Amino acid sequence: MPRPSVREQLVDAAAECFHERGFNGIGVQEITRAAGVPKGSFYNHFPSKEALAVEIMRRYAVTRRLDMLEDRTLAPAPRLRAHFGYLADDLERFQFARGCLFGNFGAELSAQSADVRSQVESGLDRWTAQVTSALEEARSAGTLKSTLEPETLAGFLVNAWEGAALRAKVTRSREPLDDFLTLFDSLVA
Amino acid sequence: MPRPSVREQLVDAAAECFHERGFNGIGVQEITRAAGVPKGSFYNHFPSKEALAVEIMRRYAVTRRLDMLEDRTLAPAPRLRAHFGYLADDLERFQFARGCLFGNFGAELSAQSADVRSQVESGLDRWTAQVTSALEEARSAGTLKSTLEPETLAGFLVNAWEGAALRAKVTRSREPLDDFLTLFDSLVA
Incomplete structure (x- = not known):
């Protein structure tokens, strides 16, 4: 099982990145770098960058x-x-x-x-x-x-x-x- | 001198592409392919994809x-x-x-x-x-x-x-x- 905190780090970093540079302006590798997590860990948590975007929108809606x-x-x-x-x-x-x-x-x-x-x-x-x-x-x-x-x-x-x-x-x-x-x-x- | 028509083909193709897929959703190579012009011809006409986007906005404003x-x-x-x-x-x-x-x-x-x-x-x-x-x-x-x-x-x-x-x-x-x-x-x- 991946640690939950890696998922949270990915979500937090990507929320910043997407807000500032859009969806297509940033790649999975840059998101993992911004999150400070191993490059290979992304797909343990999300099937795609799109799935991560959908999760971020769910959380954004709450705010x-x-x-x-x-x-x-x-x-x-x-x-x-x-x-x-x-x-x-x-x-x-x-x-x-x-x-x-x-x-x-x-x-x-x-x-x-x-x-x-x-x-x-x-x-x-x-x-x-x-x-x-x-x-x-x-x-x-x-x-x-x-x-x-x-x-x-x-x-x-x-x-x-x-x-x-x-x-x-x-x-x-x-x-x-x-x-x-x-x-x-x-x-x- | 590059033929003016190549420039026009690039502008027309990119206007379609940018409208449909955004700026970061499409690369220079895809734009030249959509325009049906040689890949290497792009930079004879525009210093950057950004410069092409600015030209397209000028024309869009007229419409x-x-x-x-x-x-x-x-x-x-x-x-x-x-x-x-x-x-x-x-x-x-x-x-x-x-x-x-x-x-x-x-x-x-x-x-x-x-x-x-x-x-x-x-x-x-x-x-x-x-x-x-x-x-x-x-x-x-x-x-x-x-x-x-x-x-x-x-x-x-x-x-x-x-x-x-x-x-x-x-x-x-x-x-x-x-x-x-x-x-x-x-x-x-």
């Missing part, structure tokens, strides 16, 4: 804190605002250079890997569903500014967030995220 | 039809709507699988290539400036629904478009673009 969208101690509009504010601060920790892993992999790998594409799709679908629920709550409470369908608005907001994260990555600035939050306030809060 | 945003035969709001409608139809031609080259390269290469990052940034900045001008025209004519600053709204719309194009690429469907257009109508038209 998106979708649980914040179910926090009933806050009214739905400020709850949604706090969630997007958290995501903005998270991008700022890396000077916006990393962007969102969903967006990065979706842009780079949708044509190349059915497994990754499907993982991105279901991750964004889950997120959209949670945003929809919170917007429906706001609509029921009479506090939603926009008159559009919550589902349409939720899909739009999630996609607009991905676009803002991408522009922030390109410009290395917070401005696109702040523009998003300004529009969010005009539509929701 | 974005920013000139539509200056067509004074249409009022500014329907003019903007026609522009985004054109971009949606253009993505549909490839079953949404390609996404926007600006977004693709921005997501994949912002950390890797200063030249590509700068080309994406200036391309999106030019586009945002043109959208801002059209929104300012609409504001002056009293036909802009949103009360937000045209510049903020323009940045947001351009980024939201990029996010919608990315989600359309992931889901292989037009829905994200239609959600964008619905929101566009509620904010602008």
Whole structure:
């Protein structure tokens, strides 16, 4: 049995590498080097680089804190605002250079890997569903500014967030995220 | 002197390859094979794969039809709507699988290539400036629904478009673009 820690070292190192250089920008050998584990150990833990990418996306999804969208101690509009504010601060920790892993992999790998594409799709679908629920709550409470369908608005907001994260990555600035939050306030809060 | 047609063949083939497989997903040798030109001819025409990518982005920018945003035969709001409608139809031609080259390269290469990052940034900045001008025209004519600053709204719309194009690429469907257009109508038209 391989030691569990080698697997964890691979996941941690690859998460950094993929965020910074994309999937095709880095090879298995560079990942093992960055992880400080023997080159030959990779395939004891993952059948392919693609399988490692899927595992990293599963873990990344947890850090998106979708649980914040179910926090009933806050009214739905400020709850949604706090969630997007958290995501903005998270991008700022890396000077916006990393962007969102969903967006990065979706842009780079949708044509190349059915497994990754499907993982991105279901991750964004889950997120959209949670945003929809919170917007429906706001609509029921009479506090939603926009008159559009919550589902349409939720899909739009999630996609607009991905676009803002991408522009922030390109410009290395917070401005696109702040523009998003300004529009969010005009539509929701 | 190399024949100009070899350069054109390289540009055309690489534009297809980069759109479908990203920058790092394809090598110079595969590009020359796809172009049907001798392997050794590449560096007679481009100092690097990166230089070829920059040339492709310049040409791609022209196909974005920013000139539509200056067509004074249409009022500014329907003019903007026609522009985004054109971009949606253009993505549909490839079953949404390609996404926007600006977004693709921005997501994949912002950390890797200063030249590509700068080309994406200036391309999106030019586009945002043109959208801002059209929104300012609409504001002056009293036909802009949103009360937000045209510049903020323009940045947001351009980024939201990029996010919608990315989600359309992931889901292989037009829905994200239609959600964008619905929101566009509620904010602008």
